[in-house]
Amino acid sequence: MGFEQCHPAINFIYFAVVIYGAVSFRHPIFLMISFLCAFAYSIKRKGVRALLFNLALLPLTALFALYYCSYTHFGITVLNKNFIGNNITLEALLCGASLGISASSAIMWLSSFYCIITTDKIIYLFSELSPKAAMLLSVLLRIVPRIKTEAQRISLARFAIGRGITRGNIILRAKNFIGIFSALITETLDSLICVSESMQSRGSTLRGRKAFSIYRFDNRDRACVICMFALITLTAMGISLNQTDMIFDPKIIINPITPMSYLFYFAYAALCLMPLALELRTQYRFKKARKNVNTYPQR
Amino acid sequence: MKKSDKLLLAVFLVLIPVTLFIGGKLPGKGYYITGIAVITELCAPFFASFEKSKPQARELAVLAVMCALAVAGRIVIPIPHFKAVFALIMLTGISFGANAGFIVGAAAAFLSNFFYGQGAYMPWQMMAYGAGGMIAGFAFCNFKFPKKPWIMAVFGFFATVFWIGPLLDCSHMFLAMPEISLASLAASLASGFPVNISQGVCTAITMLVFGKPLIEKLDRIKLKYGISEAENGL
Numbered sequence: 001m002g003f004e005q006c007h008p009a010i011n012f013i014y015f016a017v018v019i020y021g022a023v024s025f026r027h028p029i030f031l032m033i034s035f036l037c038a039f040a041y042s043i044k045r046k047g048v049r050a051l052l053f054n055l056a057l058l059p060l061t062a063l064f065a066l067y068y069c070s071y072t073h074f075g076i077t078v079l080n081k082n083f084i085g086n087n088i089t090l091e092a093l094l095c096g097a098s099l100g101i102s103a104s105s106a107i108m109w110l111s112s113f114y115c116i117i118t119t120d121k122i123i124y125l126f127s128e129l130s131p132k133a134a135m136l137l138s139v140l141l142r143i144v145p146r147i148k149t150e151a152q153r154i155s156l157a158r159f160a161i162g163r164g165i166t167r168g169n170i171i172l173r174a175k176n177f178i179g180i181f182s183a184l185i186t187e188t189l190d191s192l193i194c195v196s197e198s199m200q201s202r203g204s205t206l207r208g209r210k211a212f213s214i215y216r217f218d219n220r221d222r223a224c225v226i227c228m229f230a231l232i233t234l235t236a237m238g239i240s241l242n243q244t245d246m247i248f249d250p251k252i253i254i255n256p257i258t259p260m261s262y263l264f265y266f267a268y269a270a271l272c273l274m275p276l277a278l279e280l281r282t283q284y285r286f287k288k289a290r291k292n293v294n295t296y297p298q299r
Numbered sequence: 300m301k302k303s304d305k306l307l308l309a310v311f312l313v314l315i316p317v318t319l320f321i322g323g324k325l326p327g328k329g330y331y332i333t334g335i336a337v338i339t340e341l342c343a344p345f346f347a348s349f350e351k352s353k354p355q356a357r358e359l360a361v362l363a364v365m366c367a368l369a370v371a372g373r374i375v376i377p378i379p380h381f382k383a384v385f386a387l388i389m390l391t392g393i394s395f396g397a398n399a400g401f402i403v404g405a406a407a408a409f410l411s412n413f414f415y416g417q418g419a420y421m422p423w424q425m426m427a428y429g430a431g432g433m434i435a436g437f438a439f440c441n442f443k444f445p446k447k448p449w450i451m452a453v454f455g456f457f458a459t460v461f462w463i464g465p466l467l468d469c470s471h472m473f474l475a476m477p478e479i480s481l482a483s484l485a486a487s488l489a490s491g492f493p494v495n496i497s498q499g500v501c502t503a504i505t506m507l508v509f510g511k512p513l514i515e516k517l518d519r520i521k522l523k524y525g526i527s528e529a530e531n532g533l
Contacts, residue, residue, distance in 0.1 A: 182516075185364075185368070185513075185516060186516050186519075188364055189360075189361060189516065189517075190520070190523075192360040192361075192363070192364060193356075193357040193360050193361065193520070193524055195360075196356035196359070196360045197356060199356070200356050205356075
């Protein structure tokens with residue numbers, strides 16, 4: 001069973017928690033756990049493309065750390081002086097690095113989020129709250145891909161009559177671009193009105209309407225919820241004991257690591273690895289079960 | 300003057316200043332509450348303008364597109380203090396009236412601040428941007444200024460420099476200055492003046508270049524879908 005086959009509410013809560021953790025924790029061990037798990041899981045979901053994307057994030061993280069320490073100057077460990085005479089400090093460098101790592105792990109989590117939580121799941125979840133909100137969301141979620149394809153079509157048509165953005169000198173190109181843009185605005189206004197009118201005519205905003213759904217809450221989901229909330233509770237205990245935090249200004253301060261801390265690390269790592277483990281276990285069981293099947297019956 | 304316009308003026312002149320004054324005293328991230336209160340108050344005249352029927356999805360769709368355009372006009376131009384956002388808000392007001400201008404301006408300020416960072420100034424910006432759309436709506440819809448590009452450009456310049464800009468600068472006096480007095484008001488206005496000039500120039504240029512085509516598009520939409528057929532509509 002892949003993680004995407006759990007109930008949508010579980011997927012949603014899981015990603016909300018994990019992304020919150022990736023963004024708000026400053027402790028290096030928690031940061032590394034989140035980063036590595038997000039790295040592994042996005043590769044499991046999306047393969048080589050995710051690997052290339054994630055590797056490209058690493059130099060960007062390093063660049064951000066350098067940029068951050070070049071314009072903030074708190075801290076007591078002075079490494080160097082820049083050309084205006086401001087201090088470049090170790091604390092600022094590490095703070096920038098931790099911000100960069102947490103941002104890049106959040107991006108990686110988001111990439112698996114888009115892979116797992118598809119539009120129909122979002123609409124299913126929101127239609128429970130209010131059908132109007134669900135209709136608005138479904139229009140809004142479709143608007144960006146819709147505009148993209150429309151822009152491609154318009155620019156192809158303009159190219160065919162010799163007014164593409166690759167023709168002529170820079171002034172002509174700008175003119176052609178404005179023409180495409182203007183057509184795009186007209187089209188967006190028109191199509192958005194049409195879409196919302198037709199959805200309203202078909203009763204999308206009627207009271208009590210529910211979206212199409214094939215989801216039910218079964219025993220596997222119950223097991224998932226129990227595991228997930230146990231791990232979330234343990235991590236939350238870590239938060240309330242200040243185990244996930246770190247202070248950079250004016251000096252690097254971390255709470256001492258006690259045997260209990262290892263429990264929190266373990267809980268957070270297990271939480272982050274949960275979907276990956278679920279999918280690997282399914283794969284393994286599937287392979288094992290397949291060995292017992294005689295594909296060609298022998299006589 | 301229509302009933303909804305009177306309601307809009309009442310909200311703008313009385314209710315919103317009171318909200319901003321009280322909201323300025325909220326500690327911490329209280330500015331989110333103030334901002335939401337400002338939006339809620341603004342919605343009252345907007346929904347009152349559809350006297351009998353509720354707003355249809357098509358009106359909201361058009362306003363959503365204009366709002367997205369205004370946000371893009373603030374974010375896409377990489378030059379600081381040289382943004383097309385005021386021009387686009389005013390164009391909404393010019394073609395759909397004061398109420399729509401106010402709503403789009405306030406929403407554009409709120410949404411574009413997610414890219415620039417929210418702060419205590421956010422409710423003030425919503426008020427000032429919305430006021431820009433409102434004054435354009437009053438001038439071109441109620442007082443029937445001719446919708447020619449150069450008139451819109453001159454109007455946009457003066458409205459930005461002497462109306463939106465000073466409203467924004469006032470927030471500096473209330474939020475950052477130690478005391479509220481005539482001298483501190485003069486200081487905030489003077490320090491904001493060059494910024495207002497450059498914003499006004501950008502507004503005028505945008506009106507000259509994009510004013511006519513955009514107004515044409517919006518008029519076409521109004522005609523095609525009958526958005527303002529009765530005088531009580533947008």
